[in-house]
Amino acid sequence: MNFLQGKQFQQIWCADFEFGQSSNLTPAVRCLVAREYYSGRLERLWLDGVAKPVCPIPMGENSLYVAYYASAEMGCHLTLDWFFPKCLLDLFCEFRCLTNGLSLPAGNGLLGALSAYGLEHIPLVEKEELRQLALRGGPYNAAEQVALLDYCQSDVDALVALLPKMSSEISIEHALIRGRYTQAVARMESVGIPTDxxxxxxxxxxxxxxxxDLIEDVDKDYGVFEGRVFKKDLFSEYLRRHQMAWPRLPSGNLDLQDKTFRSTAKAHPQISSLRELRHSLGQMRLNKFRVGEDSRNRTLLSPFGGKTGRNQPSTTEFIFGSSVWLRGLIKPAEGWGLCYLDWAQQEFSIAAALSGDLAMKQAYASGDPYLEFAKLAGAVPPDATKKSHPKERALYKETVLAVNYGMGAESLADIIQQPVIIAKDLLRKHRQTFRTFWNWSDGNVDYALLHKKLWTVFGWQIQVSGPINARSLANFLMQANGAEMLRVACILMTEAGIRVCAPVHDAVLIEAPLDELEEKIGQAQELMREASRQVLGDFELTTDADIYRYPDRYRDEERGGAFWDKVMSLLPDPDVA
Incomplete structure (x- = not known):
């Protein structure tokens, strides 16, 4: 096959598991079917209730393991205490990469991939019925076992048919890196987040x-609720009293979307508690949090779910996807500690490194790129500090973030609560200060419009189709290479034996016994620096570390701390409850 150029495998195994879920939300394996591509050799193993089964698939460097959504298969390997394959190809990742940005009538699941390449597949209704049988749990009679094995084999035979169709389009070097990441995902999903x-x-x-009780307590500062109903006219009056500008919709009405509250709260922290309250009342579903009997929050991390290749776990099931104050439920086990590690100004540094903009590199090296930008633009004196010029720094910080996320002057004006002309001037100063970056960024957009494609250093690509959003294209390489960096870091850390509880955008949460915590943090920080070097060449990113030792719990002081304290003060004592 064409994709094997420069990489020879003696065997290629297409494999699929069927599984349910344990009380700890980890895979409860039912069966495995695998077929060797060249010889056609077939392995059908019933595994439910079998003690210490032996893996029939070779795991060495001369064998290629092929799956679709391979993090699930690797999760089954962990349950069975099987080794991971040295070489793993996930056709889901590759199909997502090849079609990213395109409209897919049948979606990006296995049936969608088969449909895209004109291959037959079993009916969706039949597939769902058999999936429910696997989820049901045992005991299974002989007919049910055969039905599940046959269903599993149908997916394996589909992989055997799909592989040669996709092979000529796959970069095996990049694909194997993505395969290693699916193994990291399986390890992280298995560890989970310690939860109270x-x-x-x-x-x-x-x-x-x-x-x-929360409405009564929080609304004392705002006066915008009647019962449990948020009243637009009362909120409008609150804004008028406090002389606070607020983004509006094209209709002229106030924009009350949660993302607007979230972004505006950055400029006006006094409304953070109101935002947390509205989000908690409107979107939070405590019963949907997936926490196993072992007190671990586990859910699918959904790797490569976003256009930039970032993970897209469920916002209702993943504790980092819900209201910020709820992260206070994250608590290390007795004798353990947690550390939240994130790269400092990741998108800014990626832009500096990939564009080669010396002024940007200087700003990042200063340790405070926002204040350095203000200095380079002549907005503050050379000896200005964060304390001496906090307002100017805040304006230039929001300008940098607006550029990182592809925002225009109108969106920036909404965030900084200033007229559009001020926002336009700030964006103009960014262009003047970082000319090399803007030449690079504009060139990327021109290339994408001409060639209908952009890609990262490790080959994650986006196809340009349909309505064109130039700002989104300009933002793609910063965000998508940031996702590459996180994937490399997760690979390096999990393969080094560090217990990564979860990836969170440009950060990771790790855990370790207290007597090993400092050592593991140092090791993780070095591996995160190594990940930045692998993506950006000789440009190295620094990391920040927030440490929580038992019995302390995770706390986001700035965004959710005050609301957490309110909830805890109102929560009845367990004896009363």
């Missing part, structure tokens, strides 16, 4: 009554 389950149960039991 007794406290979560108390919150669930009291949430209905707590909502009224």
């Amino acid at each position: 389950l007794p406290l979560l149960k108390r919150l669930r039991a009291n949430w209905e009554s707590l909502q009224d």
Whole structure:
């Protein structure tokens, strides 16, 4: 096959598991079917209730393991205490990469990929019925076992048919890196996030009554609720009293979307508690948090779910996807500690490194690129500090972030609560200060419009089709290479034996026994620096570390700390509840 040029495999195994879910939300394996591509050799193993089964697939460097959504298969390997393959090809990742940005009538699941290449597949209804059988759990009679094995084999035979169709389009070097990341995902999903389950149960039991108490307590500062109803006219009056500008919709009405509250709260921290309250009342579903009996929050991390290749876990099931204050439920086990590690100004540094803009590199090296930008633009004196010029720094910080996320003057004006002409001037100063970056960025957009494609250093690509959003294209390489960096870091850390609980945008949460915590943090930080070097060449990113030792719990002081304290003060004592 064409994709094997320069990479020879003696065997290629297409494999698929069927599995349910344990009480800890880890895979409960039912069966495995695997077929060797060249010889046609078939392995069908019933695994439910089998003690210490032996893996029939060779795991060495001369064998290629092929799956679709391979993090699930690797999760089954962990359950069975099997080694991971040295070479793993996930056709889901490759199909996502090849079609990213395109409209797919049948989606990007296995059936969607088969449909895209004109291959037959079993009916969706039949597939769902058999999937439910696997989820049901045992005991299984002989007919049910055969049905699940046959269903599993149908997916394996589909992989055997799909592989040669996709092979000529796959870069095997990049694909194997993505395969290693799916193994890292399986390890992270297996570790999970330590969660205070007794406290979560108390919150669930009291949430209905707590909502009224929270509204009464929080709304004392705002006066915008009537009962449980947020009143637009009262909020408009609050804005008028406090002389606070607010983004509006094209209709002229206030923009009350949660993302607007979230972004505006950055400029006006006094509304953070109101934002947390509205989000908690409107979108938070405590019963949907997936926490196993072992007090671990586990859910699918959904790798490569976003256009930039970032993970897209469920916002209702993943604790980092919900209201910020709820992260207070994250608590290390007794004798353990947690560390939240994130890269400092990741998107800015990526832009500096890839564009080769010396002024940008200087700004990053200063340790405070926002203040350095203000200095380079002549907005503050050379000896200005964060304390001496906080307002100017805040304006230039939001300008940098606006550029990183592809925002225009109108969006920036909404965030900084200034007229559009001020936002335009700030963006103009960014262009003047970082000319090399802008030449590079504009050139990328021109290339994408001409060639209908952009890609990262490790080959994650986006196809340009349909309505063109130039700002989104300009933003793609910063965000997508940031995703590459996180993937490399997760690969390096999990392969080094570091217990990574979860990736979070440009950060990771790790855990370790208290007597090993400092050592593991140092090791993780070095591997994150190595990941930045692998993506950016000789340009190295620094990391920040927030440490939580038992019995302390995770706390985002700036965004959710005050609201957490309110909830805890109103939560009835467990004896009363």
